[in-house]
Amino acid sequence: xxxxxxxxxxxxxxxxxxxxxxxxxxxxxxxxxxxxxxxxxxxxxxxxxxxxxxxxxxxxxxxxxxxxxxxxxxxxxxxxxxxxxxxxxxxxxxxxxxxxxxxxxxxxxxxxxxxxxxxxxxxxxxxxxxxxxxxxxxxxxxxxxxxxxxxxxxxxxxxxxxxxxxxxxxxxxxxxxxxxxxxxxxxxxxxxxxxxxxxxxxxxxxxxxxxxxxxxxxxxx
Amino acid sequence: xxxxxxxxxxxxxxxxxxxxxxxxxxxxxxxxxxxxxxxxxxxxxxxxxxxxxxxxxxxxxxxxxxxxxxxxxxxxxxxxxxxxxxxxxxxxxxxxxxxxxxxxxxxxxxxxxxxxxxxxxxxxxxxxxxxxxxxxxxxxxxxxxxxxxxxxxxxxxxxxxxxxxxxxxxxxxxxxxxxxxxxxxxxxxxxxxxxxxxxxxxxxxxxxxxxxxxxxxxxxxxxxxxxxxxxxxxxxxxxxxxxxxxxxxxxx
Numbered sequence: 001x002x003x004x005x006x007x008x009x010x011x012x013x014x015x016x017x018x019x020x021x022x023x024x025x026x027x028x029x030x031x032x033x034x035x036x037x038x039x040x041x042x043x044x045x046x047x048x049x050x051x052x053x054x055x056x057x058x059x060x061x062x063x064x065x066x067x068x069x070x071x072x073x074x075x076x077x078x079x080x081x082x083x084x085x086x087x088x089x090x091x092x093x094x095x096x097x098x099x100x101x102x103x104x105x106x107x108x109x110x111x112x113x114x115x116x117x118x119x120x121x122x123x124x125x126x127x128x129x130x131x132x133x134x135x136x137x138x139x140x141x142x143x144x145x146x147x148x149x150x151x152x153x154x155x156x157x158x159x160x161x162x163x164x165x166x167x168x169x170x171x172x173x174x175x176x177x178x179x180x181x182x183x184x185x186x187x188x189x190x191x192x193x194x195x196x197x198x199x200x201x202x203x204x205x206x207x208x209x210x211x212x213x214x215x216x217x218x219x220x221x
Numbered sequence: 222x223x224x225x226x227x228x229x230x231x232x233x234x235x236x237x238x239x240x241x242x243x244x245x246x247x248x249x250x251x252x253x254x255x256x257x258x259x260x261x262x263x264x265x266x267x268x269x270x271x272x273x274x275x276x277x278x279x280x281x282x283x284x285x286x287x288x289x290x291x292x293x294x295x296x297x298x299x300x301x302x303x304x305x306x307x308x309x310x311x312x313x314x315x316x317x318x319x320x321x322x323x324x325x326x327x328x329x330x331x332x333x334x335x336x337x338x339x340x341x342x343x344x345x346x347x348x349x350x351x352x353x354x355x356x357x358x359x360x361x362x363x364x365x366x367x368x369x370x371x372x373x374x375x376x377x378x379x380x381x382x383x384x385x386x387x388x389x390x391x392x393x394x395x396x397x398x399x400x401x402x403x404x405x406x407x408x409x410x411x412x413x414x415x416x417x418x419x420x421x422x423x424x425x426x427x428x429x430x431x432x433x434x435x436x437x438x439x440x441x442x443x444x445x446x447x448x449x450x451x452x453x454x455x456x457x458x459x460x461x462x463x464x465x466x467x468x469x470x471x472x473x
Binding site for chain 2: 067068069073078152162169183189193198201
């Protein structure tokens with residue numbers, strides 16, 4: 001068992017295609033989950049902000065989904081959607097909702113009432129008020145939520161290896177089952193998953209600084 | 222469900238599920254035994270993590286030194302996939318099959334590491350969030366550092382400290398179900414063995430139990446959290462310290 005080198009660089013070199021493919025799947029599953037999650041969370045959060053009575057029930061439902069362990073959620077979906085990308089995505093999207101909704105509402109609630117009054121005084125409609133005042137001022141909080149959701153999703157994608165997906169998490173299972181050199185595959189999977197998380201976080205932070213130079217100070221917290 | 226939908230949900234699925242629950246009530250691999258195993262390993266992990274993280278969080282929050290430790294623990298904690306950690310520890314320590322299920326090193330170490338960040342962060346945030354004017358007054362009255370910590374900072378931070386324990390416990394219970402993948406015990410066994418044998422009612426039943434256990438833990442510790450949160454009258458509300466949301470955001 002210990003005769004092989006701890007990290008089999010030769011194996012990595014010979015299997016770059018396979019590794020790249022898994023990395024691509026990982027990125028795709030993550031991007032899909034975060035984009036769909038945001039598309040659902042944003043309108044829901046705007047409603048929950050406009051009608052404060054909705055906030056409790058909305059975060060309650062999102063919180064229940066969030067609390068269900070991923071293995072259980074995937075297993076509960078299996079009879080309905082099978083070993084599919086859909087099963088993985090329902091779970092992954094579900095877990096982003098609480099994070100995104102909470103952060104968007106927090107951001108919107110932080111918009112100074114003075115700014116909104118001024119905009120109303122200038123004759124802004126509700127829609128203009130939302131897009132030209134509320135959203136830009138709430139963006140730092142929204143971006144913070146997006147970063148957390150993305151990093152969490154990247155970790156969670158590895159668990160979908162158990163339902164035949166998994167991105168680089170596939171390397172964990174294949175290594176554990178000795179289909180690949182064990183230590184090499186497992187360590188590589190961990191390094192790639194963490195690298196992806198750090199890179200995605202940095203990318204989103206960089207995008208925020210470029211697109212919203214006025215948030216530079218807020219972004220650091 | 223639509224019989225032509227290509228799903229496994231047949232009319233008999235529900236009765237098979239009920240039958241599965243009925244048939245698995247006893248024995249060393251029955252439902253109560255698996256629940257106990259699951260709780261055992263989760264409790265040990267959270268307890269060890271609390272012994273490490275509570276004093277550390279109190280110290281950092283009280284002295285406001287080494288705060289970078291908290292920030293980096295959270296960031297690192299989010300980036301490391303706990304699923305992968307389980308396998309890393311299998312390489313390093315083996316499966317530990319000769320040990321009782323709650324003491325198998327890869328599972329125990331992964332669960333402990335997972336539980337540390339939420340406890341550490343929330344204890345820190347709770348303690349350092351104590352109102353500055355109140356602390357100043359306490360110091361003026363000649364209270365020592367230890368008295369301030371015990372009399373003010375811990376009681377004021379209690380809701381967040383308990384929130385940290387709740388978040389840790391729920392995450393650990395979730396991840397403990399993955400222990401079955403690396404030959405561990407607990408409720409995950411039903412799901413993982415069901416995968417291996419194609420036993421759909423068992424997979425579904427096991428998943429219901431895991432989800433139920435996680436939600437029950439969340440509710441029970443949420444209840445404790447509300448009990449330690451001081452209720453304030455409306456008049457006093459404006460003097461209350463800014464309400465702090467617990468730091469969580471990590472799914473397992």
